[in-house]
Amino acid sequence: DADVTQTPRNRITKTGKRIMLECSQTKGHDRMYWYRQDPGLGLRLIYYSFDVKDINKGEISDGYSVSRQAQAKFSLSLESAIPNQTALYFCATSDLAGGGPSTDTQYFGPGTRLTVL
Amino acid sequence: QKEVEQNSGPLSVPEGAIASLNCTYSDRGSQSFFWYRQYSGKSPELIMFIYSNGDKEDGRFTAQLNKASQYVSLLIRDSQPSDSATYLCAVNRGLNAGKSTFGDGTTLTVKP
Numbered sequence: 001d002a003d004v005t006q007t008p009r010n011r012i013t014k015t016g017k018r019i020m021l022e023c024s025q026t027k028g029h030d031r032m033y034w035y036r037q038d039p040g041l042g043l044r045l046i047y048y049s050f051d052v053k054d055i056n057k058g059e060i061s062d063g064y065s066v067s068r069q070a071q072a073k074f075s076l077s078l079e080s081a082i083p084n085q086t087a088l089y090f091c092a093t094s095d096l097a098g099g100g101p102s103t104d105t106q107y108f109g110p111g112t113r114l115t116v117l
Numbered sequence: 118q119k120e121v122e123q124n125s126g127p128l129s130v131p132e133g134a135i136a137s138l139n140c141t142y143s144d145r146g147s148q149s150f151f152w153y154r155q156y157s158g159k160s161p162e163l164i165m166f167i168y169s170n171g172d173k174e175d176g177r178f179t180a181q182l183n184k185a186s187q188y189v190s191l192l193i194r195d196s197q198p199s200d201s202a203t204y205l206c207a208v209n210r211g212l213n214a215g216k217s218t219f220g221d222g223t224t225l226t227v228k229p
Contacts (some may be wrong), residue, residue: 042123045218048216105166106161
């Protein structure tokens with residue numbers, strides 16, 4: 001079974017709708033992230049969480065919100081979807097344990113392809 | 118100026134050649150550097166990381182770091198068609214930084 005799972009894998013919705021993307025992990029990692037990727041571009045950080053009580057905005061958080069329901073679960077919501085939020089969304093985890101230089105190696109889920117019409 | 122810059126490519130090399138991918142970064146406080154490979158439509162996966170100046174080798178892959186010049190590179194020896202992918206460079210400030218910053222990636226095509 002995959003260590004980081006995302007649901008749904010594909011979603012088509014209409015402008016103005018509320019959408020939730022879910023991420024679950026079995027890696028036991030404390031840190032979780034949400035990124036979006038647009039064609040030809042790298043990963044842009046939306047939100048990240050160091051633990052259940054810690055939520056931080058990334059570089060493009062406007063229009064998004066998150067919820068860290070448990071160590072293993074991190075959800076991303078689009079309160080009122082708009083067409084320029086059409087993108088590929090990735091959840092990722094990383095592990096602080098050990099504190100070595102590989103800290104923050106990111107382990108990615110398979111992605112959710114979101115289309116907003 | 119972007120925090121992490123990569124040539125977007127596409128970079129095309131013949132099979133068996135050495136592919137050289139470059140990345141520059143602006144934050145002199147960066148301590149850890151990562152190379153991820155992303156196949157089309159798939160999620161990124163770690164190839165290797167480096168944190169000390171110099172070279173680090175892992176099989177056909179060699180990462181090179183020069184903190185004074187603020188660049189990190191990835192060499193792929195004996196390139197194979199299966200190496201065709203987008204390569205993402207990522208940097209972070211180390212243990213308590215909390216997050217990595219990614220470049221836009223370089224697309225590599227290895228032609229048989």
